[in-house]
Amino acid sequence: MAAPLSAHTQIFPPLKNDLVIRAAKGLRTERVPVWVMRQAGRYLPEYKEAKGDTKFFDTCKNPSLVCELTIQPVKRFNVDAAIIFSDILVIPLALGLTVLNDPGEGPVYADPIKCPDDLKRLNPNFDIVEELGYVYEAITMTRMKLDGKVPLFGFTGAPWTLMKFMIENVSAGPNPNKARRFLVEHPEASHQLLTIIKDALVRHLVQQIKAGAQIVQVFDSFAGELGPILFSKFELPVLKHIAREVKEKLKAIDIEPVPMIIFAKDAHFAIEDLSHAGYDVVGLDWGAQPMHARKLAGNNVTLQGNMDPVMLYAPKDEIRKGVKEMLAKFGTQRYIANLGHGILKDTDPDNLGVFVDAVHSYSEDMNAVL
Amino acid sequence: MAAPLSAHTQIFPPLKNDLVIRAAKGLRTERVPVWVMRQAGRYLPEYKEAKGDTKFFDTCKNPSLVCELTIQPVKRFNVDAAIIFSDILVIPLALGLTVLNDPGEGPVYADPIKCPDDLKRLNPNFDIVEELGYVYEAITMTRMKLDGKVPLFGFTGAPWTLMKFMIENVSAGPNPNKARRFLVEHPEASHQLLTIIKDALVRHLVQQIKAGAQIVQVFDSFAGELGPILFSKFELPVLKHIAREVKEKLKAIDIEPVPMIIFAKDAHFAIEDLSHAGYDVVGLDWGAQPMHARKLAGNNVTLQGNMDPVMLYAPKDEIRKGVKEMLAKFGTQRYIANLGHGILKDTDPDNLGVFVDAVHSYSEDMNAVL
Numbered sequence A, B: 001m002a003a004p005l006s007a008h009t010q011i012f013p014p015l016k017n018d019l020v021i022r023a024a025k026g027l028r029t030e031r032v033p034v035w036v037m038r039q040a041g042r043y044l045p046e047y048k049e050a051k052g053d054t055k056f057f058d059t060c061k062n063p064s065l066v067c068e069l070t071i072q073p074v075k076r077f078n079v080d081a082a083i084i085f086s087d088i089l090v091i092p093l094a095l096g097l098t099v100l101n102d103p104g105e106g107p108v109y110a111d112p113i114k115c116p117d118d119l120k121r122l123n124p125n126f127d128i129v130e131e132l133g134y135v136y137e138a139i140t141m142t143r144m145k146l147d148g149k150v151p152l153f154g155f156t157g158a159p160w161t162l163m164k165f166m167i168e169n170v171s172a173g174p175n176p177n178k179a180r181r182f183l184v185e186h187p188e189a190s191h192q193l194l195t196i197i198k199d200a201l202v203r204h205l206v207q208q209i210k211a212g213a214q215i216v217q218v219f220d221s222f223a224g225e226l227g228p229i230l231f232s233k234f235e236l237p238v239l240k241h242i243a244r245e246v247k248e249k250l251k252a253i254d255i256e257p258v259p260m261i262i263f264a265k266d267a268h269f270a271i272e273d274l275s276h277a278g279y280d281v282v283g284l285d286w287g288a289q290p291m292h293a294r295k296l297a298g299n300n301v302t303l304q305g306n307m308d309p310v311m312l313y314a315p316k317d318e319i320r321k322g323v324k325e326m327l328a329k330f331g332t333q334r335y336i337a338n339l340g341h342g343i344l345k346d347t348d349p350d351n352l353g354v355f356v357d358a359v360h361s362y363s364e365d366m367n368a369v370l
Helices: A019-025 A045-051 A056-060 A063-076 A090-095 A116-121 A128-146 A159-168 A178-185 A187-211 A223-252 A268-274 A290-297 A309-313 A316-330 A349-369 B019-025 B045-051 B056-060 B063-076 B090-094 B116-121 B128-146 B159-168 B178-185 B187-211 B223-252 B268-274 B290-297 B309-313 B316-330 B349-369
Strands: A099-101 A152-157 A215-220 A260-264 A281-283 A302-307 A335-339 B099-101 B152-157 B215-220 B260-264 B281-283 B302-307 B335-339
Touching: A019 A215, A019 A302, A019 A335, A045 A063, A056 A063, A056 A090, A063 A128, A063 A349, A090 A128, A090 A159, A090 A187, A116 A187, A128 A152, A128 A187, A152 A159, A152 A187, A159 A178, A159 A187, A159 A215, A159 A223, A178 A187, A178 A223, A178 B309, A187 A215, A187 A223, A215 A223, A223 A260, A223 A268, A260 A268, A268 A290, A268 B268, A290 A302, A290 A316, A302 A309, A302 A316, A309 A316, A309 A349, A309 B178, A316 A335, A316 A349, A335 A349, B019 B215, B019 B302, B019 B335, B045 B063, B056 B063, B056 B090, B063 B128, B063 B349, B090 B128, B090 B159, B090 B187, B116 B187, B128 B152, B128 B187, B152 B159, B152 B187, B159 B178, B159 B187, B159 B215, B159 B223, B178 B187, B178 B223, B187 B215, B187 B223, B215 B223, B223 B260, B223 B268, B260 B268, B268 B290, B290 B302, B290 B316, B302 B316, B309 B316, B309 B349, B316 B335, B316 B349, B335 B349
Parallel strands: A152 A215, A215 A260, A260 A281, A281 A302, A302 A335, B152 B215, B215 B260, B260 B281, B281 B302, B302 B335
Antiparallel strands: none
């Protein structure tokens, strides 16, 4: 595969809407910016049409299709950011796991990690541009195509969440507690595996930024099940390393750092720690209490979230009411509106439009009063 | 089925170890009492031997087998309570749902609730002694057999958790968000369904206490996924009703109330509210932070929990260390030690022994210093 264009050897169009970037940096915003996790996805008829029968990973590997899918929600809604269409599970593949089949809800691995010895099967020194160049190519292409309308997100899964997939083979069926059990039974191998994954995803984030990603999010979808003890021992240290190492590596190649978001789902016990972990933004799921989270996080970090995705099944007036209550709790500054998790696949797209527009109009009203 | 013996028409043996009862009532305990969720279960070889090929619900319906299974962990470990071997899913059956098959990990319903109209299929006025008499018979028999060694727990599932099973048919496979979606799309029918379930389980708790249960626990295993907004709107009111109505109904038949525990898994946002909801004890899962929970709960409620069940896969010294840290955080008073969720099925029974004995010895040491 050809090396991706570097964002920094070419001129990208100037950014017209920098609300998300400003909010992430703690700068004043005239209205609350909003985007939605999985906004490029199955709930959109145009997504289904463009994707057709293409398999999930084949879609991820097709830069022009990725570009089209990424931009679809930006065309349809007034969202303030795009997020590259990709998957957190590209990293285990790059590390050497193979996919037995891909039923459409995530890959089933032929060779999940079962014991410490299995770590030897991994290839930590894979050539990242060779393995994941399709992501960077798609990012550069999409950023050009967006023409500065909104900033483009890159992303990655967090080490624990990827470790869980690699051990529990999540898409093959429930294996609850298997990965947590591995932590307890094999603490040394666990640290080693988390470090291997961390190193890979640091490289992946740096490459995404180099290719044109203007902000990045780390998804720790299974952080909550660690609880405070295992989280502090195993995951928090590598999450801190990610934030620091990405900045260091960018500096070494003379690229400006971009804002970083950590979304550790259900890890309410970690909000305070995460707000001092080197990230600009802490993402919250719908189980978090906004005002309580703000108290724990302090005022030097931006919060993102957190309406329950099922609220988009409610009547439109209820959605607006929910947005109003959410904004009243978060306030309009140091805040990026989002759902508390990915938009659900059978959501009525019009209801996402109601959500997005309500965030804009209510927050403008609130700012006018201030 | 014959009406169960009433605890209050016969003389039960005097209770020798009332540590759990005293802790629940906020009375001083010389050592921290301990029991474990699912302590009667598949991790015990004697359980597998006694149960043999008997199907799960057939086991629940066999009072002498239930009695044997309930007492097994009391014989093997120094636990300070027994909990009747039964299942939270006896209530949906009593309400009229039918089981298509029972693969051993929970029943698959032939007729889950799909829409508000389906509520008409339920039979809220079922004869409780006819439908669930086997539970009460087992309780009376077990309390006699325990001979006052430790108190006997009764229990029930909470309304939301049972509603989720009735809508999502959890054991048939994952249907995430389906029940939460029902709440949002059909709020009136949801309140109605939760009330139907609540009324049934209030009757079930009263009958269990009448039959001899000396303390009861309400399991809200899926409370966390509600988040603070849906929890406050739908579940908290019915949980409060349960605590009040059980006491009122007992009073009406001249029976002393017993301590009540609410275990709302992952509902960390609700700890403060639950500590004022009419329960004597708030149970905590392993995601909760003991000292933070105590601050939220205040000092008028007992806390229970919360070691991560996977910690019982650790080496014995690590288990002891974990117990020591847990006790240091909870203190020795107004506290009942437990795991943060049910013991896992392939746990080494010896490790549960280590856990139980460590709670006793460390807490005695701590009390000696006080």
